[in-house]
Amino acid sequence: MLSFRASLALLLSAVLCAAPAFATPTHKKASSSHTRHSSKSTKASAKSRHKKLHGQQGIDTARATEIQQALIREHYMTGEPTGQWDSTTMAAMQKYQADQGWQTKLMPDSRAIKKLGLGPDYSNAINASGSSFNGPKPATDIPAAQASGFASASGVNR
Template sequence: MRFYRNLGLILVTAFATITHAVGVRSQHTASTTARGSSHVKSGHKSTATAAKSHKLHGQQAIAPERVSEIQQALIREHYLPGPANGEWDETTVNAMQKLQSDQGWQTKLMPDSRALKKLGLGADYSNAINAKGSSFAAPPPASTIPAAQAAGFTAASGVHQ
């Protein structure tokens, strides 16, 4: 009986020590910025480290020339009324979201590559390193593949028709 009492005492002490150590490490304090808004700041990070972790990455906005191209394509496809103004405004965002939802795609605030390709505004690879002498045309139809080669493809895929 004495063994179980001592074991219980050891476990309770160990649990209390671990709980206290975890609580100290994850303690958060609220601080107020110069603008008056409050945010949670970890107790063990320096201000310089916290500032570095909030850097913005990637493209933050679309250039006005590109917005005009997108708007003209949306107008051509009857998703956007009126002339292109080069501003990524609410009307343009709504038109892009409508295009993407009509295709069954996720609607995002920024256009994705599928939407741009659908509008005929996909990436231009004409200046790519390996672009000389190549064509970026669609592949030839499957009916132009020789029958023996098509049979080999079918056999290799494991699909039996």
């Protein structure tokens, strides 16, 4: 049994010593038939073809009109809504967001949209009628058996 362990240890140490010799990288020379183009226009056009745009790229005309109406209502803009996300609208939105202490980037902040009353509308959702959007039921509407269960669970005697 001792000779087996010794043989195993010797084999393991030999493998560990030999592993770095096999792990050295080898470099291949480039073939002379391969030509390399270093034209900047080729690289620039390749990058522009593969560049993928992320996020919202612009604001829809109908949405811009809604935002402008809200900014007019809040006295950050004057005149009539045009539906165009122009410099006047961007300046008004930046001023509104700055007055709230939020970022003033060119795209509207979600908090600003919600505060202007333009956030998501969940009134037609499937579970809207029994959700937390409605006020709590009055205590008189709780069945007696349920009320007594609450009282016994809380330790309150009626």
